[in-house]
Amino acid sequence: xxxxxxxxxxxxxxxxxxxxxxxxxxxxxxxxxxxxxxxxxxxxxxxxxxxxxxxxxxxxxxxxxxxxxxxxxxxxxxxxxxxxxxxxxxxxxxxxxxxxxxxxxxxxxxxxxxxxxxxxxxxxxxxxxxxxxxxxxxxxxxxxxx
Numbered sequence: 001x002x003x004x005x006x007x008x009x010x011x012x013x014x015x016x017x018x019x020x021x022x023x024x025x026x027x028x029x030x031x032x033x034x035x036x037x038x039x040x041x042x043x044x045x046x047x048x049x050x051x052x053x054x055x056x057x058x059x060x061x062x063x064x065x066x067x068x069x070x071x072x073x074x075x076x077x078x079x080x081x082x083x084x085x086x087x088x089x090x091x092x093x094x095x096x097x098x099x100x101x102x103x104x105x106x107x108x109x110x111x112x113x114x115x116x117x118x119x120x121x122x123x124x125x126x127x128x129x130x131x132x133x134x135x136x137x138x139x140x141x142x143x144x145x146x
Contacts, residue, residue, distance in 0.1 A: 006036040007105065007113035011136065012043035015105075015115055018135035022128045023047060028120040030128055031058040037111050039063035047119075054118035060095045061102030061125070062116030069111050072102035073126050101125025107138045 012034040019032040029049035075098035100122035
């Protein structure tokens with residue numbers, strides 16, 4: 001039997017609030033998704049002005065970060081032609097996202113969920129997602145190494 005830990009709705013609301021705070025600081029209204037460790041959506045927020053086209057992207061970024069156990073930015077380079085993960089963006093019914101802005105949440109070495117953010121540049125999205133994860137009291141920093 002496996003015992004797993006996962007985010008609950010109170011955790012998700014804390015993460016959404018942190019993402020909204022950072023989004024306001026940088027002046028970019030974002031779409032933010034929070035998933036459990038299996039990539040299943042727990043909560044979502046589209047700030048006023050967040051791009052409608054970014055709704056699905058934010059959800060897919062959180063899905064990818066949770067299920068791959070890595071930030072989505074990790075895949076930006078390795079998914080290019082000739083890269084070790086070339087074509088990975090075509091897996092999981094096209095939901096695997098290789099654009100920065102998805103960050104897994106680790107607690108005691110285990111992924112308990114993820115945050116996905118979209119509407120800005122990949123760098124802005126990643127910044128907001130990481131800000132939210134860093135605001136989560138029990139989270140640990142994920143190493144984004146190859």
